[in-house]
Amino acid sequence: xxxxxxxxxxxxxxxxxxIFIALPILSVAYQSLFVSHPRVTVEVETCGPFGCSVETRVxxxxxxxxxxxxxxxxxxxxxxxxxxxxxxxxxxAMIWASSxxxxxxxxxxxxxxxxxxxxxxxxxxxxVTPLVIVFGFFIALAVNAIPPLIKGPVIFLSxxxxxxxxxxxALVLFWMIDARGVIGATLQLVFNDxxxxxxxxxxxxxxxxxxxGVWHSAPFSFIVFYAxxxxxxxxxxxxxxxxxxxxxxxxxxxVLPHLMPLVTFVALMQxxxxxxxxxxxxxxxxxxxxxxxxxLIYSDLRAGDAPLFGSAAATSMLTIIxxxxxxxxxxxxxxxxxxxxx
Amino acid sequence: MKKFLMATVAAGAFVASAxxxxxxxxxxxxxxxxxxxxxxxxxxxxAGAEKCASGTVTVTKNQTTExxxxxxxxLTANPATYTVAVVAxxxxxxxxxxxxxxxxxxxxxxxxxxxxxxxxxKIDGKVMAIAFMANTQHMYYRKDLLEQAGIAPPKTYEExxxxxxxxxxxxxxxxxxxxxxxxxxxxxxxxxNMYMGYGGDLFKAGTAEASINNENGVKxxxxxxxxxxxxxxxxxxxxxxxxxxxxxxxxxxxxxxxGSRAGAYIAADSPVPEIAKATAFASxxxxxxxxxxxxxxxxxxxTIAKNISDEDAEASFRAMMNxxxxxxxxxxxxxxxxxxxxxxxxPAAVGVFETIANKAKPFPMLAHMGLLHTALGDxxxxxxxxxxxxxxxxxxxxxxxxxxAKENGFLK
Numbered sequence: 001x002x003x004x005x006x007x008x009x010x011x012x013x014x015x016x017x018x019i020f021i022a023l024p025i026l027s028v029a030y031q032s033l034f035v036s037h038p039r040v041t042v043e044v045e046t047c048g049p050f051g052c053s054v055e056t057r058v059x060x061x062x063x064x065x066x067x068x069x070x071x072x073x074x075x076x077x078x079x080x081x082x083x084x085x086x087x088x089x090x091x092x093a094m095i096w097a098s099s100x101x102x103x104x105x106x107x108x109x110x111x112x113x114x115x116x117x118x119x120x121x122x123x124x125x126x127x128v129t130p131l132v133i134v135f136g137f138f139i140a141l142a143v144n145a146i147p148p149l150i151k152g153p154v155i156f157l158s159x160x161x162x163x164x165x166x167x168x169x170a171l172v173l174f175w176m177i178d179a180r181g182v183i184g185a186t187l188q189l190v191f192n193d194x195x196x197x198x199x200x201x202x203x204x205x206x207x208x209x210x211x212x213g214v215w216h217s218a219p220f221s222f223i224v225f226y227a228x229x230x231x232x233x234x235x236x237x238x239x240x241x242x243x244x245x246x247x248x249x250x251x252x253x254x255v256l257p258h259l260m261p262l263v264t265f266v267a268l269m270q271x272x273x274x275x276x277x278x279x280x281x282x283x284x285x286x287x288x289x290x291x292x293x294x295x296l297i298y299s300d301l302r303a304g305d306a307p308l309f310g311s312a313a314a315t316s317m318l319t320i321i322x323x324x325x326x327x328x329x330x331x332x333x334x335x336x337x338x339x340x341x342x
Numbered sequence: 343m344k345k346f347l348m349a350t351v352a353a354g355a356f357v358a359s360a361x362x363x364x365x366x367x368x369x370x371x372x373x374x375x376x377x378x379x380x381x382x383x384x385x386x387x388x389a390g391a392e393k394c395a396s397g398t399v400t401v402t403k404n405q406t407t408e409x410x411x412x413x414x415x416x417l418t419a420n421p422a423t424y425t426v427a428v429v430a431x432x433x434x435x436x437x438x439x440x441x442x443x444x445x446x447x448x449x450x451x452x453x454x455x456x457x458x459x460x461x462x463x464k465i466d467g468k469v470m471a472i473a474f475m476a477n478t479q480h481m482y483y484r485k486d487l488l489e490q491a492g493i494a495p496p497k498t499y500e501e502x503x504x505x506x507x508x509x510x511x512x513x514x515x516x517x518x519x520x521x522x523x524x525x526x527x528x529x530x531x532x533x534x535n536m537y538m539g540y541g542g543d544l545f546k547a548g549t550a551e552a553s554i555n556n557e558n559g560v561k562x563x564x565x566x567x568x569x570x571x572x573x574x575x576x577x578x579x580x581x582x583x584x585x586x587x588x589x590x591x592x593x594x595x596x597x598x599x600x601g602s603r604a605g606a607y608i609a610a611d612s613p614v615p616e617i618a619k620a621t622a623f624a625s626x627x628x629x630x631x632x633x634x635x636x637x638x639x640x641x642x643x644x645t646i647a648k649n650i651s652d653e654d655a656e657a658s659f660r661a662m663m664n665x666x667x668x669x670x671x672x673x674x675x676x677x678x679x680x681x682x683x684x685x686x687x688x689p690a691a692v693g694v695f696e697t698i699a700n701k702a703k704p705f706p707m708l709a710h711m712g713l714l715h716t717a718l719g720d721x722x723x724x725x726x727x728x729x730x731x732x733x734x735x736x737x738x739x740x741x742x743x744x745x746x747a748k749e750n751g752f753l754k
Binding site for chain 2: 037038046049060085113178180202288
């Protein structure tokens with residue numbers, strides 16, 4: 001294809017990508033370099049139904065003046081990235097200097113908001129992603145083997161967790177694991193521990209969130225693998241059978257290699273999705289025990305009376321960097337495969 | 343659903359009873375657009391304002407618990423999306439900071455004859471809001487269960503702990519207590535309540551520097567933790583809405599509830615009439631030998647947007663005057679603790695009145711209070727779960743606040 005034609009073909013997509021992807025990211029990156037102007041405050045008498053008192057107020061006119069001069073706020077450089085709400089370099093240095101051993105240091109580091117969120121985010125990503133792939137694959141194998149008559153309904157039912165709105169799914173499970181809910185009460189009975197609460201214990205909350213993550217995403221990998229199974233060459237399978245391969249050996253040596261590109265695809269999608277884990281934390285009211293990077297952004301944007309745009313922007317940029325780091329190995333692998341083939 | 347029914351019935355009764363006054367608020371022309379929180383008393387006020395609608399006056403409303411998050415962008419627009427923002431003493435602060443609401447002195451002078459002096463919220467001498475109801479968190483208790491256990495209603499949190507122990511030891515209830523302990527706004531509010539009870543100051547005098555990491559802060563956290571010992575392990579998910587069904591299931595005996603919700607707990611149409619009948623209210627308890635109740639006082643009121651025409655501002659003010667007319671307090675006495683003249687306290691108001699009489703402190707109307715509130719809500723639950731020390735939790739909260747306050751320009 002001549003370069004001109006190629007350019008003409010790709011131009012609309014490029015323009016759309018620039019407007020809807022590159023520009024917003026650039027604007028977020030720019031935003032992350034700024035913080036609010038210093039507040040000009042005045043002391044004024046405030047009277048209400050419960051009496052009068054002298055309280056500090058923000059001087060609106062002086063602030064409007066500052067805002068006119070530089071609407072973005074105060075330039076802070078990378079200060080927001082390194083403050084104790086994000087990468088916390090100063091705190092890390094202090095912990096490094098003052099901790100007697102590795103475990104105390106690790107504990108103090110995981111107490112910093114960003115690293116606490118990162119720990120859960122990574123745990124969620126690396127536990128849920130492989131489980132989703134494995135479960136999806138086995139569900140696909142099982143569904144592929146059942147009689148055609150009931151296949152339709154079974155596929156529909158298996159897809160339900162994905163069809164349910166994530167937040168609603170989380171809320172449904174949330175009430176089921178309540179100490180008065182069906183799962184929570186049963187567990188208390190089984191373990192004979194009336195104080196057992198899946199919501200209060202940090203470890204159990206993590207487990208619940210992982211289970212929810214797998215439950216919600218397994219249908220996605222199931223449907224991808226199921227579609228892939230329809231393309232497995234019949235003759236190869238039959239020749240494997242003639243060679244005396246067992247069912248497991250056929251799966252291991254014929255089906256799996258054939259589906260490998262799909263595994264890469266599902267892994268890519270799931271890594272990205274799970275790294276942005278958010279809804280279950282809100283749905284399960286789990287913020288006390290588990291926060292994720294996306295949750296930090298959410299809570300910055302809803303902080304008290306004034307959203308912390310700079311802080312949210314910085315966390316967003318760090319999330320993007322995180323996704324890039326996560327995906328690099330998979331992408332490199334794909335690139336090599338692609339080069340080998342061409 | 344029940345709430346919706348009640349609101350519908352209330353609104354219906356209103357329309358029927360006030361048929362004569364319908365559409366006669368004296369407003370010539372204008373558009374009234376109300377943004378407010380979503381609870382019964384505010385439904386009543388908005389319904390009253392809506393009666394001013396006529397051929398030339400339109401009245402619309404958006405009543406949502408998300409009002410705090412949309413009020414800033416909505417009132418920043420010019421013309422503002424809403425002409426009336428119904429606020430409380432915390433949610434008025436961002437509107438004041440942004441200079442988004444107008445002084446009401448002229449309107450009060452012209453159309454505010456019905457107002458009590460105490461309803462006027464004055465900032466630097468200018469009326470910026472009209473308060474119409476008071477609210478506070480106070481004690482709800484089950485008088486039947488306390489009698490059964492042979493204990494008097496507790497006056498202090500130390501007595502609450504003792505009462506809880508007796509209720510548990512006598513096998514009456516396993517987990518007799520509930521406070522709004524859900525991390526975030528609710529938990530932070532319980533901290534502030536208790537901290538006020540111990541007589542602490544949240545900030546160093548005259549500055550925006552937090553001063554919570556001190557003896558009072560530690561005592562506050564330890565008291566909260568002691569109380570969680572008598573709560574169901576699910577207390578980490580308790581907020582106002584989560585506690586009501588547990589109360590109605592008869593599983594708890596003492597809670598720290600909002601005054602604005604008290605009416606629904608003793609309503610004649612409660613799904614569990616025997617529990618409704620046994621529900622009683624009292625002042626928020628004192629704590630640590632302090633002289634003021636461990637709670638904060640709140641008011642709800644309305645403000646008028648700056649970025650609207652004077653005509654709409656006048657229409658809005660007069661419509662809200664109709665919504666908060668003395669007759670409202672007479673017809674809906676049990677819906678709230680009205681600050682409106684003509685209000686006679688009902689049994690549901692006992693708790694709020696006792697708390698005010700005990701001289702509880704108002705929630706600080708400070709520009710940087712919201713940030714400290716958020717920092718507390720995010721950081722103190724780890725202590726309650728035994729994952730870190732009280733000092734560490736307070737240090738974490740202070741650090742989170744300081745970071746946010748610096749970014750927001752309150753601290754250098």
